[in-house]
Each structure stands twice: as C-alpha cells, then as structure tokens.
Amino acid sequence: MQLPIPLYIGLRYSQSRKGHAFLSFITLFSVTGIFLGVMALTLVSSVMNGFEADLKRRILGVLPHLVVSTENVAAGATSQDWPAVLLQQDPTILQVSPFLQTEALIQSSKQLSGTLLQGVDVNQLPQFLQSSLQIGDWQEFGAASYQVMLGSALADKLRVDVGQKVRLLLPSGGSYTPMGWMPRQRVFTVAGIFQSGSEVDKVVAVLRLKDLQRLSPAPQQSWRVSLAEPFDSPRLTPLLESVAGVTKVVDWRQTHGKLFSAVAMEKAMMWLMLMLIVAVAAFNIVSALVMMVTEKQREVAILKTQGMTNRQLFLVFAVQGMSHGVVGAVSGGIVGLILCYQLNAILALLGLQLLPGIELPVEVQPLQVLSIVLAALALTAAAVVYPAWRAVQIEPAEILRDE
Secondary structure (H helix, E strand, O other): OOOOHHHHHHHHHHHOOOOOHHHHHHHHHHHHHHHHHHHHHHHHHHHHHHHHHHHHHHHHOOOOOEEEEEOOHHHOOHHHHHHHHHHHHOOOEEEEEEEEEEEEEEEOOOOEEEEEEEEEOHHHOOHHHHHOEEEOOHHHHHHOOOEEEEEHHHHHHHOOOOOOEEEEEEEEEEEEEOOEEEEEEEEEEEEEEEOOOOHHHHOEEEEEHHHHHHHOOOOOOEEEEEEOOHHHHHHHHHHHHOOOOEEEEEEOHHHHHHHHHHHHHHHHHHHHHHHHHHHHHHHHHHHHHHHHHHHOHHHHHHHHHOOOOHHHHHHHHHHHHHHHHHHHHHHHHHHHHHHHHHHHHHHHHHOOOOEOOEOOOOOOOHHHHHHHHHHHHHHHHHHHHHHHHHHHOOOHHHHHOOO
16 A cells, blocks of 8 residues: 655654664664653553552541431431432442541550540451451440540550540540539540551541440531542532532542642652653754755655645654654653553562562553643644744745755
C-alpha cells in the first residue's frame, strides 16, 4: 500500500541522518527527553496513586465514610426503616449500621490520653477493621460488657496490654458531687488491639454500641454509612439529607479531608513538574525542525514548483516532528508501565527497600497513563506548528532564482 505523499516524505526526512550529525543529536536529545519525562511521570503517578489508595484503605477502612444522625427510634418507625430505604436508593452504599462516636479521655495506671470512641455493632463491622485485629476476638468482644479494643499506637502510649483495665472519661454529662464536678466515667477491660497502619491507631478506641450508649449522657440515634468509593461522599450527602427522618450528615472530609487534599495537591504539583520536562523536550523539536527547514529550503522550493500544496508541505514537517514525539511518548509509556509492575523487585535487587518486608504501593490507572501519553503528543503537536509554518512561507522564486 502506497503511503500519502506528505506522510512518506515526512517519515523519510525523520530517518535521514547523513551529513546532519548536530541535527541528529538535537533530535535524539528531544526524543530522549520525552521518553524520560513520560516514563518518570507514569512511574511517579502510579506510586502516588498507590500511596493514596493505601492511605484511603487504612484510614477510611476504620473511620466512617458518613455518619448520619436520625430521629430517635422512639419518635416513630421512620428511623427503623431508614437504612433499608437508603440501600435501595443507591447501589454504591455498601452497608448501613448503628453507630455512635464521641470524644473522651482514656486513662491507664501510667498514662492519660485523648481518644475517639466508636460504638459499633460487632456483627456489622467494616471488613478492613475486622482484618486489622492483631490480638483478641471480635465475637468474644461482642459477647462481653464494658470491654474496649484499642489502636496499637494508643495501647503503646498508655502502656497497656490485653486484660488490663483503663478508665474512660466523657467531658459532657458529668455531675456535681461533694468532691466537685465529676465527669461520666467507667472502667473498661482491654479486650484486643488492632493495627490499621495509619494515624488512626493513635486515637481510636472501639466499644460495643450498647456500652457507649450507656456511658453517653444523651446518645443520639446515628448510623455508619460505608461506601464503595469514599470520595463519592459529597455526591451522596444531599441524597442522605433528603431521606425522611435524617437530621444531620457528617462527611469524613470534615476530619481528614485536609490530609487527602494535601496528597492530591502533591500529585498535581508532581504531575506539573514532570510534564514541564516533557514540554522542554518537546519544544527542542522546534530547534531541530527549524534547522531542517533551513537546510531543506531548495527541496521545499522544488516540491512547491511541482505542485505540492501548502497544506501538504505543512503536513510533511508536522509528520517529521510528530514521529519523534510518538516514539518518545509511546516508548516512555511502555517502559514506565514495565517499571511500575517490577518496581519493588528492582528496588529489592538494588537493596533500596524502605523497610524489610514493606513494599512501595503501586496502582496503575490505564486512563491516567493514556492521558500522560496524549499530553506529551499534544505538546509535540504544538511544538511542530511554527517550523512547519515556516516551511510553508518559503517562496520558490527566491530560493531557485540562482539555480
């Protein structure tokens, strides 16, 4: 099959190297720059995606995605029917379970610390929280009264172990005694220790829902909503607020939104910086093509006298420049993907592991890799416009009058 004339000539020019050592060097430099930029951007973006996904799994696997407060059950049947109504309205909602959360102080015989108490139904725990338990048993915990599960970092801070006693003190709902004002308090037994691998382990303590309701002065009927995608919570908040009987909806972003916003900002800045590398390499193609146009003025003039249109001539040099961009971007994307899937093996081979047994989280998003390659090609396309336009402006009469 015969190629179109502009495509054929453009590819021939891109492969021509004889007598153009410096031009070939600039072209190689440009292609290498695009290759390295796309490869690095693919690798870094995938690692950042992995960190974000791991952070989301570890933190939002323990914390509720949404906490929905409703009218007390005594007010009518609305609150009892509410979870079933919600699950029917949106398939992205995985689970709705009774839940209560409040701040408190926790005291051991050696230390005192602030904590976030979570009252849960043991039969409806999030999957990640169930699997995070290091010591203890959730079913035994649910069968006994006044027991508490502590995050590993919180247990270390309090210097307590399973079977030891801790005192929980709630700042609200206290009472005045002959000794002065006393907070609501109760002694609990440490029944187990869980480890999520995040900052949540420093503050969260899990109780049975019934025990926390007894300890709280006026517990409000509330529910824990688990989502298939926690970042969908802004979309679901209006839906939840419209459900009859719902009085308040609290989003996880109100407590940990800044952390994930910082991660997103870091990803965006990293993407921008590495894309600037690609942009610099892509615009080096301008230098190579301008030199090519200058050296090929006679050939360009001959082509124009033989009837080649300005559009065809523009495409000749556009094809030449884009061929370099395609080679650099596609090869960079392919090598970047290979490095993503083999990154931990390569780091282990080089002895560069962060900690023994800990691997870098990597999550490849095909659409993101495609967008990186397309962005590199778009920058290359923008870079070839000026040299190709200059070729179109060549006047055959001026170039060939001395021939």
